[in-house]
Amino acid sequence: MAGLATSLGSGAMTNTITELGDASTILAIGTNTTEAHPIAALQVKDAVRKGAKLIVANPKEIELCRFAAVFLQHKPGTDVPLLMGMMRVILEEGLEDKAFIADRCENFESFEKSLEAFDLDTVEKLTGVAQDKIIKAARIYATQTPSSIIYCMGITQHVHGTDNVLAVSNLALLTGNIGKPSTGVNPLRGQNNVQGACDIGCLPNVYPGYQQVTSPDARSKFESAWGVELSDKAGLTHTEIFDALLEGRIKSLYMVGENPVLSEANASHAIEAMEKADFMVVQDIFMTETAELADVVLPGAAFAEKDGTFTNTERRVQRVRKALDPVGEAKPDWWIACELAKRLSAKGFDFSGPSEIMDEMGSLMPTYKGISYSRLEKGSLQWPCPSEDHSGTPFLHAEKFGTETGKGKFMPLEYKKPGEDTDKEYPLLLTTDRSLFHFHSTMTRRVYGLNVLGKEELLNIHPEDAEKLGIADEQMVKVASRRGEVEVKAKVTKKCIVGTVSMGFHFAETPTNLLTCCELDPVAKTPGTKVCAVRIETI
Amino acid sequence: MTEKIELKINGLSVTADSGMTILDAALRKGIYIPHLCHHRQLEPIGACRLCLVEIQGEWKKTVISCKTLVKEGMVVLTETPEIQKIRQINVELIVADHDTDCLNCFQNTKCALQRVADHVGMDKKRLDRLKKPDKLLPIDDSNPFFTFNPNRCVLCGICVRTCDEIQNIQAIDFVHRGLGTKVAGFGDRPRLESNCESCGECIVRCPVGALTEKDAVRPTHQVKTICAFCGCGCGVVLGVRDNKLVSARGDLGNKASKGRLCVKGRFGYKFVNHPDRLTSPMVKKDGNFVEVGWDEALDLVADNFAKNKGDKFAGISSAKATNEDNYVFQKFTRAVMGTNNIDHCARL
Numbered sequence: 001m002a003g004l005a006t007s008l009g010s011g012a013m014t015n016t017i018t019e020l021g022d023a024s025t026i027l028a029i030g031t032n033t034t035e036a037h038p039i040a041a042l043q044v045k046d047a048v049r050k051g052a053k054l055i056v057a058n059p060k061e062i063e064l065c066r067f068a069a070v071f072l073q074h075k076p077g078t079d080v081p082l083l084m085g086m087m088r089v090i091l092e093e094g095l096e097d098k099a100f101i102a103d104r105c106e107n108f109e110s111f112e113k114s115l116e117a118f119d120l121d122t123v124e125k126l127t128g129v130a131q132d133k134i135i136k137a138a139r140i141y142a143t144q145t146p147s148s149i150i151y152c153m154g155i156t157q158h159v160h161g162t163d164n165v166l167a168v169s170n171l172a173l174l175t176g177n178i179g180k181p182s183t184g185v186n187p188l189r190g191q192n193n194v195q196g197a198c199d200i201g202c203l204p205n206v207y208p209g210y211q212q213v214t215s216p217d218a219r220s221k222f223e224s225a226w227g228v229e230l231s232d233k234a235g236l237t238h239t240e241i242f243d244a245l246l247e248g249r250i251k252s253l254y255m256v257g258e259n260p261v262l263s264e265a266n267a268s269h270a271i272e273a274m275e276k277a278d279f280m281v282v283q284d285i286f287m288t289e290t291a292e293l294a295d296v297v298l299p300g301a302a303f304a305e306k307d308g309t310f311t312n313t314e315r316r317v318q319r320v321r322k323a324l325d326p327v328g329e330a331k332p333d334w335w336i337a338c339e340l341a342k343r344l345s346a347k348g349f350d351f352s353g354p355s356e357i358m359d360e361m362g363s364l365m366p367t368y369k370g371i372s373y374s375r376l377e378k379g380s381l382q383w384p385c386p387s388e389d390h391s392g393t394p395f396l397h398a399e400k401f402g403t404e405t406g407k408g409k410f411m412p413l414e415y416k417k418p419g420e421d422t423d424k425e426y427p428l429l430l431t432t433d434r435s436l437f438h439f440h441s442t443m444t445r446r447v448y449g450l451n452v453l454g455k456e457e458l459l460n461i462h463p464e465d466a467e468k469l470g471i472a473d474e475q476m477v478k479v480a481s482r483r484g485e486v487e488v489k490a491k492v493t494k495k496c497i498v499g500t501v502s503m504g505f506h507f508a509e510t511p512t513n514l515l516t517c518c519e520l521d522p523v524a525k526t527p528g529t530k531v532c533a534v535r536i537e538t539i
Numbered sequence: 540m541t542e543k544i545e546l547k548i549n550g551l552s553v554t555a556d557s558g559m560t561i562l563d564a565a566l567r568k569g570i571y572i573p574h575l576c577h578h579r580q581l582e583p584i585g586a587c588r589l590c591l592v593e594i595q596g597e598w599k600k601t602v603i604s605c606k607t608l609v610k611e612g613m614v615v616l617t618e619t620p621e622i623q624k625i626r627q628i629n630v631e632l633i634v635a636d637h638d639t640d641c642l643n644c645f646q647n648t649k650c651a652l653q654r655v656a657d658h659v660g661m662d663k664k665r666l667d668r669l670k671k672p673d674k675l676l677p678i679d680d681s682n683p684f685f686t687f688n689p690n691r692c693v694l695c696g697i698c699v700r701t702c703d704e705i706q707n708i709q710a711i712d713f714v715h716r717g718l719g720t721k722v723a724g725f726g727d728r729p730r731l732e733s734n735c736e737s738c739g740e741c742i743v744r745c746p747v748g749a750l751t752e753k754d755a756v757r758p759t760h761q762v763k764t765i766c767a768f769c770g771c772g773c774g775v776v777l778g779v780r781d782n783k784l785v786s787a788r789g790d791l792g793n794k795a796s797k798g799r800l801c802v803k804g805r806f807g808y809k810f811v812n813h814p815d816r817l818t819s820p821m822v823k824k825d826g827n828f829v830e831v832g833w834d835e836a837l838d839l840v841a842d843n844f845a846k847n848k849g850d851k852f853a854g855i856s857s858a859k860a861t862n863e864d865n866y867v868f869q870k871f872t873r874a875v876m877g878t879n880n881i882d883h884c885a886r887l
Contacts, residue, residue, distance in 0.1 A: 017795055018773065037773040038738070038801035092626035125710040136649070189764040189770035191858035191884070193865070200866045202856040208866060213879050224873045233850075236877030241853045242675040250880065254840075257857030258884050287828075296840050297828065299817035303767035304777055304784055308861025312772025312795055322763035323777045323784065324811075328818025329833065333857075333864035337871045339833070343841035346875040349867070354566045360556055378669065380794055385587045387809075396592060436736060437802060443767070446805065446810040449683030449753075453737055453802070497727055 003165030004185060005210075007173070009402020012195060014184035015148060015395045016314045016382070021046040021049045023182040025140055025147035029057040029168065030079065030154020035062055035436045037313075038187045040150070053144055058154065059431060060460070060502055061495040071495055074127040077418025077531045078430045079155060082134070082168035084413060085123030087174055088115050089138035096142070105173050106407040114412030126415060128497070142175045155188065157432075158418070160530060164410040173408045179397040189313040192303075192407075196311030197385070199368070200361060204235030209365030224436055225364055226348055232398030239264075240358045245273035253280045261289035262505060266483050267513040283336060286446065287313060289508055300333050300370045301326040308332075309352045309376065311383070315393070317371050318380040351419065377460040418531040422499075426481060426533035428465065429500045430515060438506035445506070457510035458491040460502045461536070466492045469536055478537045479503070484514035487539065501534065543631040546613040561604035561615055562590050572617050573626060575633075576695035577605045578744055581704055586696055588629055589655060592617045623659070630659045635669035637747075638690035645755050651746030652693055676721070681731035684806045685742050685752050689721045689863045692749035698722060705777035705799070710735040720751075743788065756785040763790055766804040767859060771795060773804050783798035784808050806871075845877065853880035 005011045020043035020489035033041040048067045057072040074082045094104035097370045155164040177183040201453045211218035244250040264270040282294040305326040355373040370385040382392040400406035437454030438444040473492040505512040541556040555564035575587040583605040592604045595614040620798045641647045679687040710733040724733025742750045758778025766773045774793025778786030791798035820836035821828040854872035872881040
């Protein structure tokens with residue numbers, strides 16, 4: 001997110017999911033699309049059926065590889081050299097879009113200079129991918145246009161995730177594959193409303209609509225709208241909040257619909273932090289492992305029990321409708337927060353319902369200004385939607401970029417080592433992945449059939465590694481990292497590369513995130529859960 | 540560019556688009572031609588041979604309308620004595636091999652075979668003679684969400700083509716030959732052992748009662764909303780009965796998903812009805828949670844939050860909640876608690 005905001009001026013998916021179906025090339029990097037975004041994956045497969053070329057870059061052999069023209073199985077944490085290698089090929093062969101670079105971009109020279117370090121010999125050594133594959137992928141991406149890039153947590157959940165994102169945007173800018181239909185840089189967002197939660201300002205550095213809290217203009221706008229004085233200091237991020245709890249700087253925690261005991265990297269650190277809170281409130285639909293630690297638990301209404309809107313990964317604002325009454329005394333989250341505000345004598349929390357909340361949002365967010373419940377009744381709208389007669393924006397950056405200068409900014413990059421190195425004691429790399437049948441943990445673990453289909457956590461390990469360690473298929477093993485250890489059943493598979501193992505994190509019985517690393521990307525503050533050094537022992 | 544093509548079907552003037560089949564043109568005009576294996580989202584295969592029509596004039600012949608494209612000036616008859624004869628035998632052969640315990644079938648009244656048989660008619664005597672003694676094939680109920688009953692299958696191949704053309708998974712295909720033909724996973728293994736992803740798109744398209752959802756119940760009303768799992772934002776129509784969610788289907792009008800759903804979207808809603816749902820505010824007293832009323836819980840929370848305003852407070856919001864929930868939550872954190880310590884799990 002932070003990466004794209006720097007280079008393109010907006011952190012969201014530039015294009016629309018269905019446009020993927022009309023692309024001529026799709027580069028899927030760091031996304032196990034068929035498992036994590038099955039319906040977007042259908043568009044990718046449709047495109048291939050219609051003749052498009054698919055390039056898959058992933059440390060693990062995923063389902064999409066069946067459809068791929070090129071499969072780049074690079075070592076975890078080597079996305080930057082892989083992409084820089086492709087860009088070097090494109091420049092050396094003169095396949096770049098010179099007019100686009102000259103007219104629409106800036107900072108090309110310093111980026112070009114940074115490519116010097118990425119000769120293909122070096123790239124092959126770092127990534128473990130053969131040069132001819134990199135050349136083939138580069139040629140396809142640059143010449144069979146329109147080309148779309150899709151990516152996911154495999155790009156962002158690294159200690160240098162921002163660099164990975166910038167490498168992706170460099171590639172799109174270099175070939176002019178942005179600002180047109182079926183092109184673009186498309187981060188597939190994980191949760192149903194993660195895009196919306198960002199848009200409406202559930203972030204420590206921005207108000208709704210990505211207006212900086214440190215900007216005096218933005219602050220005075222929100223101060224006058226809300227009738228209060230606001231803090232001029234950016235707040236703490238998710239992982240920093242847990243550090244601050246541990247250090248006693250934060251005393252009260254109010255958490256809605258999240259289960260960091262399972263989902264947070266280095267989970268034991270998060271648990272210790274929450275235990276230190278003076279007062280903790282958890283609002284959720286189930287008594288989660290995290291709710292158990294709270295002082296007060298408030299029952300929230302589930303998605304089918306309330307009205308509202310979700311914003312999907314392609315910036316599409318869609319109406320969520322109440323299908324049934326909340327169970328028992330459960331209440332919508334907005335209602336609960338309003339009631340608390342009123343008890344603390346605050347003004348401006350007398351909303352009659354979600355429609356009125358949307359109206360207030362629209363009045364403060366230029367991108368949502370033209371969106372209202374009456375319009376959404378007729379169909380969804382993709383932001384930016386700046387006025388009531390604007391029909392929404394299927395793809396961004398058509399005329400100019402959202403940066404200050406209006407130009408797409410090339411960013412020079414260098415290779416940085418993955419957050420954690422292997423050593424004698426922890427010789428293997430663990431990367432986390434996801435299952436089609438589960439979504440994090442709280443909801444899907446409570447659907448019987450989904451647990452028949454995805455019944456337990458598995459450690460995927462290459463036969464060579466398994467043999468070396470004397471591990472048989474389906475044998476229970478102990479996985480230990482510098483932070484913790486878990487027991488899990490091994491699955492011996494050639495889908496992993498030698499030296500890398502993978503696990504999901506959907507099961508409370510196998511809390512994978514006790515192992516993972518919470519070192520943060522210095523810009524986006526995303527933990528590096530995708531790379532962590534481990535040791536595996538038989539039990 | 541699609542051109543308009545004029546033709547006559549059963550003496551009626553029909554305007555079709557170039558590239559359209561006779562069957563599509565007729566159905567669009569409201570003229571029913573019996574069919575089982577046709578599905579408008581799939582490539583035609585001409586398996587059931589029920590959609591026969593007669594083309595008159597210089598192109599005179601009997602063709603299957605699902606694979607014959609319209610032509611300017613074409614004259615088509617969908618019902619002739621010869622076609623009726625062929626169709627009737629076809630229908631009788633299919634019904635003779637079909638488990639006709641219709642009242643116990645979930646597709647009853649919605650079944651394409653019932654409609655075909657009703658339209659074409661059957662000779663009861665001949666049907667009785669054709670009917671095999673009751674020997675039912677084993678039912679595949681290995682998948683936790685749906686059942687495949689081969690005795691109710693008409694071998695139209697819509698499920699096979701859906702899995703191939705729409706899902707690109709190819710988990711199922713025809714196995715064996717002749718009378719023994721059926722649809723199954725690789726090597727005639729149960730579906731649970733195939734690479735089926737349980738998306739349920741085949742159940743949606745099954746024209747008869749061969750593929751049905753387990754514990755299926757008809758809703759009393761349906762509500763159009765958005766799936767709550769990943770960021771695709773698929774449109775889902777939830778079915779409600781007795782204040783419980785009982786069904787989900789894809790919303791064809793949704794621009795992100797165009798009616799398609801994955802296993803989580805179609806079956807994952809069931810967590811909403813789970814008995815473990817929190818139903819009351821709870822306060823921890825002496826290490827144990829005690830149910831309390833909203834007023835008591837909210838007063839307690841407000842009193843405690845009041846002690847730690849400013850940067851001693853942090854709010855963590857949810858990417859599962861609505862925009863409106865999240866807007867109010869960040870406003871509460873900023874305007875009431877006086878801090879920008881607000882984040883959610885975007886980075887996870």
